[in-house]
Amino acid sequence: MVSLPWQAGLAMLADTSAPAHLELGGVALIDGGVLFCVLVALGQAWRMVGVLGGRPSLGHAAFFGVGACGTSLLLARAGVSPWIGLWLAAGVAALVGAGVGLVTARLRAPAFALCTLIVAELLRNAASFGPGPGLAGGAEGLSLRTAPPLELFWLVAVPAERAVPGAALALAVGAIALTRAVAQGRLGLGLAALADDVEAARAVGISPARYHGAALALSAAVAGLAGGLHALHTGSATPGTAFGLATVSLPAALACLLGGGTSAGPAGPILGALILAPLHTALTAPRTLLQLGLLSPGAPALALLERHGGSLVPVLDGLLLVAVVLFLPQGLASLPGRLRRRQEPTAAPAA
Amino acid sequence: MSAFVESVLRGLLAGGPYALVGVGFALTYGVTGVVQLAHGELVTLGAFTAALLLSLLHLDPLLSALAAAPSLFVVGALVHRLALRRLPRARPELALLATGGLALVVAGLTALARDLGAPAPGRSPTSLELLGTGIPRPLAVGFAAALLIAGAVHLFLRRTDLGRAVRATAQDAEAAQLLGVDVQLTATVAVGLAAALAGTAGALLAGTHVVTPASGMGFTARALAVLLLARPGSVPGGVVAGLAVGLLEGVASGLAPETAAGEVAVLALVLSLLLLRPARVAAEA
Numbered sequence: 031m032v033s034l035p036w037q038a039g040l041a042m043l044a045d046t047s048a049p050a051h052l053e054l055g056g057v058a059l060i061d062g063g064v065l066f067c068v069l070v071a072l073g074q075a076w077r078m079v080g081v082l083g084g085r086p087s088l089g090h091a092a093f094f095g096v097g098a099c100g101t102s103l104l105l106a107r108a109g110v111s112p113w114i115g116l117w118l119a120a121g122v123a124a125l126v127g128a129g130v131g132l133v134t135a136r137l138r139a140p141a142f143a144l145c146t147l148i149v150a151e152l153l154r155n156a157a158s159f160g161p162g163p164g165l166a167g168g169a170e171g172l173s174l175r176t177a178p179p180l181e182l183f184w185l186v187a188v189p190a191e192r193a194v195p196g197a198a199l200a201l202a203v204g205a206i207a208l209t210r211a212v213a214q215g216r217l218g219l220g221l222a223a224l225a226d227d228v229e230a231a232r233a234v235g236i237s238p239a240r241y242h243g244a245a246l247a248l249s250a251a252v253a254g255l256a257g258g259l260h261a262l263h264t265g266s267a268t269p270g271t272a273f274g275l276a277t278v279s280l281p282a283a284l285a286c287l288l289g290g291g292t293s294a295g296p297a298g299p300i301l302g303a304l305i306l307a308p309l310h311t312a313l314t315a316p317r318t319l320l321q322l323g324l325l326s327p328g329a330p331a332l333a334l335l336e337r338h339g340g341s342l343v344p345v346l347d348g349l350l351l352v353a354v355v356l357f358l359p360q361g362l363a364s365l366p367g368r369l370r371r372r373q374e375p376t377a378a379p380a381a
Numbered sequence: 382m383s384a385f386v387e388s389v390l391r392g393l394l395a396g397g398p399y400a401l402v403g404v405g406f407a408l409t410y411g412v413t414g415v416v417q418l419a420h421g422e423l424v425t426l427g428a429f430t431a432a433l434l435l436s437l438l439h440l441d442p443l444l445s446a447l448a449a450a451p452s453l454f455v456v457g458a459l460v461h462r463l464a465l466r467r468l469p470r471a472r473p474e475l476a477l478l479a480t481g482g483l484a485l486v487v488a489g490l491t492a493l494a495r496d497l498g499a500p501a502p503g504r505s506p507t508s509l510e511l512l513g514t515g516i517p518r519p520l521a522v523g524f525a526a527a528l529l530i531a532g533a534v535h536l537f538l539r540r541t542d543l544g545r546a547v548r549a550t551a552q553d554a555e556a557a558q559l560l561g562v563d564v565q566l567t568a569t570v571a572v573g574l575a576a577a578l579a580g581t582a583g584a585l586l587a588g589t590h591v592v593t594p595a596s597g598m599g600f601t602a603r604a605l606a607v608l609l610l611a612r613p614g615s616v617p618g619g620v621v622a623g624l625a626v627g628l629l630e631g632v633a634s635g636l637a638p639e640t641a642a643g644e645v646a647v648l649a650l651v652l653s654l655l656l657l658r659p660a661r662v663a664a665e666a
Contacts, residue, residue, distance in 0.1 A: 143478075144662060147418075155648065159640050292475075349482070349486055
């Protein structure tokens with residue numbers, strides 16, 4: 031993929047005197063950058079449950095959606111600044127995660143995955159058509175367009191346009207650090223033990239409820255923050271997309287699996303997001319390709335993408351997911367190793 | 382007839398097609414060991430295929446529902462040949478992710494087809510009410526057709542050689558193979574049949590329910606409910622389970638009309654069943 035946007039993006043953030051928008055690609059590139067950070071954070075959160083915990087989740091949209099719709103609800107109905115609402119909503123998401131973790135602690139991977147899927151669908155339906163005139167704004171969702179500036183230490187007011195991408199980057203970095211800490215700490219060891227042999231782990235005193243509950247709570251908090259920030263950036267939170275399997279849950283899993291598969295490396299979700307974010311941005315905002323000079327204005331491909339790109343995103347994600355499970359369960363990161371092994375002369379056969 | 386009773390009846394009648402969806406789902410799970418999350422999308426696909434046939438050939442809606450079945454059979458067979466049989470049986474959770482991805486692909490392609498001009502499944506124009514009860518005729522016809530088809534499937538599984546091969550493969554594929562059953566071919570036929578059942582159910586439901594490319598997961602949830610409720614391998618059990626799911630949906634939406642109560646009730650049922658009998662979805666390889 032083109033390296034220019036990321037270098038330029040980093041330069042933009044570092045240079046505080048530059049205008050909030052890049053001359054080059056403008057808003058679309060920032061969208062891509064924020065999407066990248068959100069995917070990294072989501073992927074890391076998913077990794078905590080799906081890789082470290084050994085049980086893939088199909089319902090991370092539940093936590094993402096709570097973050098997104100919670101933040102927008104707090105702003106629209108209670109006037110709470112989204113910079114505070116973000117944390118509150120993430121807290122609620124953590125509670126939901128803890129609840130799901132506790133209730134499903136004894137389940138094995140397939141049943142767990144299905145339960146997470148159902149929980150996300152339940153929340154999606156409840157939020158779309160909740161009691162009264164739509165708890166979360168009904169099917170159209172709530173608008174966050176009037177996002178106030180972020181006030182740092184009551185001194186500096188960073189305009190939202192600059193603060194949100196910065197916050198997204200901070201979230202991504204934080205998610206990487208947190209997941210790494212979990213993996214290397216006691217929680218990660220306990221999860222690994224549970225993934226290996228539940229009965230033996232319980233015999234040693236590792237409680238599935240405690241460990242899975244904690245992992246899911248942390249994972250949900252990160253996913254909730256990601257959802258809230260994403261809603262802040264796009265300006266609205268629609269329950270249909272915030273809680274969606276196709277829009278959030280599976281891309282989260284894909285970001286992690288595409289990069290590193292089921293092995294535990296922290297770089298997995300980063301690699302996966304690095305591939306997914308540009309692809310998604312190209313399909314949903316084909317203008318970016320125009321501005322990067324990859325397509326000429328009259329190209330038929332541009333018109334095609336503008337009309338149908340949105341519908342193609344889930345098709346792409348789905349195909350990638352199927353391909354990863356069938357051919358690359360260890361993710362793209364395992365490719366170099368596999369190619370190397372192919373080229374080495376075969377070892378002597380075992381006796 | 383009060384609105385509540387009407388809602389309950391509508392739910393019950395929708396349970397007929399739900400039973401078909403569930404029986405197919407259970408069949409797929411039985412022969413492949415995979416929980417086919419894309420099954421609901423096949424229901425949607427069937428509805429769209431029937432709508433296409435309807436607009437091209439101007440058939441009676443019921444006939445176009447049946448006419449859609451062969452193409453869905455082919456789709457199911459292809460899905461099995463290309464994807465399902467290669468999924469890792471030792472890692473069912475990964476297989477779930479893959480079928481989830483498959484659901485995305487089918488839903489996305491259906492949406493694309495609709496954007497490119499394929500006719501959307503519309504409510505059947507023959508909304509003649511049945512005996513003045515407010516029950517639309519297509520719903521009752523769909524119910525009756527579904528029961529007949531379920532009966533035919535039951536007879537197929539019990540009385541024909543191929544049906545027996547399917548049951549044997551579902552019970553113990555290794556033993557069946559040792560006894561001379563071509564397990565792969567049998568499984569392909571079974572999955573194709575399951576897809577045909579799903580597609581026909583979708584076409585039958587389209588007369589009275591709104592079916593969009595996003596409807597798939599709802600159907601998959603109902604199919605899951607049937608799988609978890611019914612005794613494995615039993616078509617009559619599947620029919621009863623399907624009717625029960627429809628009944629639950631009807632009661633819930635009757636109690637809280639204009640909300641998603643029916644959907645929520647079904648999802649809550651699936652969640653409870655998953656927590657109560659998780660072993661039903663954990664086929665030992």
